[in-house]
Amino acid sequence: MTTPVYQNFINGHFLKNQSGETFAVKNPATDDVIYYVEVADAFIQNAAIQSAKQGFAAWSTMSPIERSRILLKAVALLRERNDLLAKTEVLDTGKPWQEAECVDVQTGADVIEYFAGLAPAQVGQQQMVGEDFYYTRKEPLGICAGIGAWNYPLQIACWKSGPALAAGNAFIFKPSEETPLGAIKLAEIFIEAGVPAGVFNVVQGAAEVGQWLTQSADIEKVSFTGEVGTGKKVVASAAGSLKDVTMELGGKSPLLVFDDADISQAVSAAMLGNFYTQGEICTNCTRIYVHKNVYQQFIDELKTRTEENIIAGDPLDPNVNFGALISKKHQQLVMSYIDKGISEGATLLTGGKTLSPASAPNGYFVAPTVFIDCTDDMTIVKEEIFGPVMSVLTFDDEDDVIHRANDTHLGLAAGVFTKDIKRAHRVIHQLQAGICWINSYGNSPAEMPVGGYKQSGIGRENGIETLDHYTQTKSIYVGMTNIESPF
Ligand code: NDP
Numbered sequence: 001m002t003t004p005v006y007q008n009f010i011n012g013h014f015l016k017n018q019s020g021e022t023f024a025v026k027n028p029a030t031d032d033v034i035y036y037v038e039v040a041d042a043f044i045q046n047a048a049i050q051s052a053k054q055g056f057a058a059w060s061t062m063s064p065i066e067r068s069r070i071l072l073k074a075v076a077l078l079r080e081r082n083d084l085l086a087k088t089e090v091l092d093t094g095k096p097w098q099e100a101e102c103v104d105v106q107t108g109a110d111v112i113e114y115f116a117g118l119a120p121a122q123v124g125q126q127q128m129v130g131e132d133f134y135y136t137r138k139e140p141l142g143i144c145a146g147i148g149a150w151n152y153p154l155q156i157a158c159w160k161s162g163p164a165l166a167a168g169n170a171f172i173f174k175p176s177e178e179t180p181l182g183a184i185k186l187a188e189i190f191i192e193a194g195v196p197a198g199v200f201n202v203v204q205g206a207a208e209v210g211q212w213l214t215q216s217a218d219i220e221k222v223s224f225t226g227e228v229g230t231g232k233k234v235v236a237s238a239a240g241s242l243k244d245v246t247m248e249l250g251g252k253s254p255l256l257v258f259d260d261a262d263i264s265q266a267v268s269a270a271m272l273g274n275f276y277t278q279g280e281i282c283t284n285c286t287r288i289y290v291h292k293n294v295y296q297q298f299i300d301e302l303k304t305r306t307e308e309n310i311i312a313g314d315p316l317d318p319n320v321n322f323g324a325l326i327s328k329k330h331q332q333l334v335m336s337y338i339d340k341g342i343s344e345g346a347t348l349l350t351g352g353k354t355l356s357p358a359s360a361p362n363g364y365f366v367a368p369t370v371f372i373d374c375t376d377d378m379t380i381v382k383e384e385i386f387g388p389v390m391s392v393l394t395f396d397d398e399d400d401v402i403h404r405a406n407d408t409h410l411g412l413a414a415g416v417f418t419k420d421i422k423r424a425h426r427v428i429h430q431l432q433a434g435i436c437w438i439n440s441y442g443n444s445p446a447e448m449p450v451g452g453y454k455q456s457g458i459g460r461e462n463g464i465e466t467l468d469h470y471t472q473t474k475s476i477y478v479g480m481t482n483i484e485s486p487f
Helices: 042-059 064-080 082-093 104-121 153-166 181-193 207-215 228-239 263-279 292-309 328-343 398-406 421-430 465-469
Strands: 008-010 013-015 022-027 032-038 126-129 132-140 143-147 170-174 200-202 221-225 244-248 254-257 287-291 347-350 369-372 389-395 413-417 435-438 471-478
Touching (some): 008 042, 042 143, 064 082, 082 181, 153 170, 153 465, 170 207, 221 228, 328 389, 421 435, 465 471
Parallel strands (some): 143 170, 221 244, 254 413
Antiparallel strands (some): 008 200, 132 471
């Protein structure tokens, strides 16, 4: 069987590039090349802009309720094709089917549905100013771009395009080079649902294609999901044409477990927040601060459940709950952090090695890893690893642990486990993070705004306010009286 080659998706169809340049995409669980993708060369880039201009002209003049109706059809198609799309995500990312089947497509569809519902409800204002008055209109920005990470490829494409399209913008999306297929599937679904050609385009390639999007003067906004360092480059480049930006970046988030907490629940949160999607989640609570009084109980249960309940293997096997990391390179990076943890004096409670499960012997697996005896100055406690590596620390004073939790330039997420309602709110209000959980961890419904404090981001995705990030306000003053002129 020949290996498929996917082209860029422009103006409602696949378009062949002129350079002939392609790149290979591997299944992280098998190390096999599963398909090739054509790079968006200058011809494709130019075509994407022309296509988006045409798409914008058609889409932005439709009424919000018409746009909403079409987007809801896309939502229905996403849900109808859940299993097919989930399989695409498993093959591209290495994550378990168990997760993709109920999370990736569903949470993507939820967000488009949410913004499709909100679009017709967006209203301007009017106010009398003497006998004259003014009114405002919420107008789309024009052509917006999205640049995605590889951990939730389809979901990220939905989370960015949902509000952008609902508000009447055209979109050009660049998925990560590691996971290009989900966005193509979404583009096909939009066309099938009736979104006009050119409204949602997919360009493929690595950093250079991303850079082009951030530089293009025809693009009004870039919404980026990725590493802090890349985010800084994107903001700097977008400044050249004063583009609006949304930045969803990395984190090193704390989870505080007080001595009155339900310890089993706290262990569940710590495991979900470190081992779900094999640790490749931006909001992960990779710094777990446990009160000294419950520390032993916490790590005993954590060790047992990590060693007994996690099943690594072929991600398509529905019994497997722990998949392969995205690439060999990333596997090596995660292992280098584990080596650093050991050399800097942390103790391995469990894991700390690569895995080669019988059902997926060539996959890029790293065992779920827990370090104890950690200190705040260790590299594994300070830097985002983006793999299944948890650091456990202890505390006995509330003010002190808040100070330690906040002592980082990142501020994406945070969590608190306690049964004391006053303490829960008092502590969470002092934590410097944009996405917070009390006696819970990781849930991110469409209705809830998400985004980072400090260097973890700019702007928000999801929630009502995101529509404002994809519109601009036009003020219109209406003269009802004669103009008084000194001239
Ligand atoms: P990267 O920053 O490496 O890449 C993100 C995207 O940017 C990719 O599509 C990449 O292309 C592209 N890119 C790379 N360089 C440039 C550039 N100079 N200009 C424009 N685009 C560029 O992140 P990863 O893909 O490695 O994703 C992991 C990171 O994403 C983690 O830090 C994680 O915390 C963060 N993340 C944040 C989320 C949030 O909501 N806050 C959610 C998910 C992940 P290519 O990869 O094809 O080279």
